[in-house]
Amino acid sequence: MKEYTEEKSVGLEHEKSIVYDDFAPSSASDAEVQDTQLNFVDRWAHKLKAETKGIDLVTDEEKTDSSVWNAATMWLSANLVIATFALGALGITVFNLAFGQAVLTIIFFSAIGNFTVAYFSCFGPTLGLRQMILSRFMIGDLTVRIFSVINVVACVGWGAVNIMSSAQLLHIVNNGALPPWAGCLILVLCTILVTFFGYHAIHFYEKWSWIPNLIIFIILIVRFAMTDNFHSANFVGGETTAGNVLSFGSTVYGFATGWTTYASDYTVYQPRNTNLVKLFIAIFIGIYAPSVFILILGAACATATKTNPAWAESYDNYSVGGLVYSILVTDSLHGFGQFCCVVLALSTIANNIPNMYSIALSAQTVWTKFSKVPRVAWTIIGNGATLAICIPAYYKFESVMENFMNLISYYLAIYESLVLSSHLIWHKGKFRSYDYERYNDKQSYPVGLAGTFGFCCGVAGVILGMNQTWYMGVIARQIGDYGGDIAFELAFAFAFIGFNTTRYFEKKYIR
Template sequence: MDEKNMTVNAEKAYSYDDVDHPSSGTASDTEVHDTKVNFVDRWASKLRAETKGIDMVTDEEKTEDSLWNAATMWFSANLVIATFSLGALGITVFGLAFGQAVLVIIFFTAIGAFTVAYFSCFGPVSGLRQMILSRFLIGDITCRIFSFINVIACVGWGAVNIMASAQLLHIVNNGALPPWAGCLILVLCTIIVTFFGYHVIHLYEKWCWIPNLIIFIIIIVRFAMSGKFQSDGFIGGETTAGSVLSFGSTIYGFATGWTTYASDYTVYQPRNTNRTKIFFAIFAGLFLPLVFILILGAACATGIKSDARWSELYETNSVGGLVYAILVEDSLHGFGQFCCVVLALSTVANNIPNMYSMALSAQTFWSPLAKIPRVAWTIAGNGATLAICIPAYYKFESVMENFMNLISYYLAIYESLMLSSHLIWHKGNFRDYPYERYNDKSAYPLGLAGTFGFCCGVAGVVIGMNQTWYAGVLARQIGEFGGDIAPELGFAFAFIGFNLSRVIEKRYIR
């Protein structure tokens, strides 16, 4: 394509922005009228909510230059009860010694947090949301596949997180607050924050970690005073290796789960923002709370073995019962119940990124869906979460959790394709993309190589996954209970399939 045609296409891309979408994060009444956005955006703009969806964030709009805001976004989202619950699984489900669980947590958290921090560096330079950015690296078709999966994952994980917190609210009130009411409260709180968009989300996440941290410190003190901590000796062997891999897969999936949202929360950073600083700010914002709370959850779970009452509460109410045992019974009583309520509400901080990015993924999946405002998608996503989590709480909670564990495998495949494209085919150059042509299909691959790589990755996942309802042919060979190597195989198979087929796509197709 010659230079003249490139200029014409670029002008068309900018023309699309100017005509069909608001040109700023919080459009004025005049802008809303001029751009003919529907009544939802007009209503949102009057409330000073962000009306921008998947359009490129312009240089004039890039007014957020705080590294602290970038770091606390993820610090708050992970300093929550869901993280605590995951850490406990290393002891209660996978049967590891506390020291073994700690090593797994540190190693797999670091791997998972890396890609979130790395792809966050694209936000300032590109001004594009993560799924839109993916068009340039893995192609149009593949981007749509991941956008669709992302919508399901955002809603599904939102439901799973809310069920755990609703359980805690239920036990704290001695059953007076029905689970459906707890779900409704948490969803409404999430809607309020996600409705207003990027800047209000960052403002909320900037401070909401403080009460959560205080509660977790209180848990540390009360647990230490209980004297119930136990640390078993290390046990080797194939079965332990399988448990390490399975627990590590779970930790990795949780830590890296934000990768498909990464640049969504840095797009308002100026283009000249130091990428190294962005990377380490976000890596620290992820790694520190995850390691801290995961290890705390594992430590507290060791007390179940030495106290029959704690074991009973955990069996009947899962992690909510464990927290209740530490903070309320024979402990802080009324104040402990208050702490449990605050901790239950911490789920809002974790669900906010899910619901905000879900809207952006829905708009990316199919062009006509981009005409539905982000605000409307946010409300619809929260509604879908509520519709799922209430019946799931009563009927199929375990099925829901198993399904979401299966969904999380797509992250390793996505990262393999994205890293391959950027580091190999674009030689790691962040400016090697015509970002302003994000709506011009001739500016990025069709996605045949990405789709083939995705299919190869799925094949790797199938033979390497180890769930309660299915174990792959390779996974079941590792120890007595098998070992989950789906992320590793999914990454490797996708890497090979994508890079081999990309040669053909680049040479013969586009």
């Protein structure tokens, strides 16, 4: 271990001389920024005290965020939002499950999805690398580029789905006076404002933004309970129900595990001696508790659409925004209820911030030349793309959300299968096996042939098990009247077999 430490120290000094001349850390002085010849965007961002660091290694001197509470509240705020509520409602309105069935599905699939987010967050303090960059050591350069491209698309998709649910609420609160595009624009601009300043500003915002959201959700619970509109259907078994449970479970899993491919992005400034067990527990609770709480609340409120015609019509016309408005405003809190709706709509900002921050880091990983484009610029570009998509998709929110969440679960299952296999089997679960200072040296990580083959195997599993409105896999269609989505389970298994079978040969004959 002593030899290894000495070797790392030497390697770090060598790496600094090679790599860091092209970057400036977020705490760099004005002189340092000028010396590194950063482009005008980063110089401008630096003057505004924004983070200018991109995908480069976070050094020990920069690891100043020792608060585990910061790490936990990051995900607490991001999940205590209206988009989570909207997803929970799908279990009743789309998949026709009894409330109890929806609850059990939420509890189980959220747990397995949230596990990987908390687990990979522990890589940030130890390695000091962003999630896509550290993945190079596990699944190879080529495979990481594939996932980085998908990640960029997914971040835009996440942003669009989240904004649509809030834009619906803003639209109905203003009695249609605020057009959908204007609501979407407001939310995008607020997201840009926070993500522009980077890591520390994001953690500061997320540390407190959950408080007003929680207060509004408690008010929502009280008002809903007073209506006596809760209705729980009886459990119905059979193949069709099983298929619906699997399909809703895939949707929940896609939401719960959606942060996995950028988990370490939000812990890289934690010191290397951080207690990883404590960090894991804090993040898991911080993400699991609010997710399950709000998903179940969404399912509970959605049961009223089965018995209350007025609420059902409002949901049909305005989706989840109409449902929340019916609970908080109509024959309820009136003006104050409208204020609550606005606060709840703005909660989406906390959920979109991680997506619009990490989209820049994923884009910089796709291609070496992309890393020269500042993180701030990528953030603005990503928000622009989100705005362009969410406005037309606004009118098809329910189907867009269901299909998008399922697609997210597919590719993340493949990613998790490959990365977990590599770390636990080929790296034997040891952080010291990663020569993280050489993250830009292609000789220090695999080419990615095994990872790419595993990815292709995972895609084959998706094709067999997916259940979408536009395509139903051979295996999926065997489950009940409407099919059952088991694509992410098959994707995980197929990718695991394909990767671990070929990794031996890649390691032996290539590198």
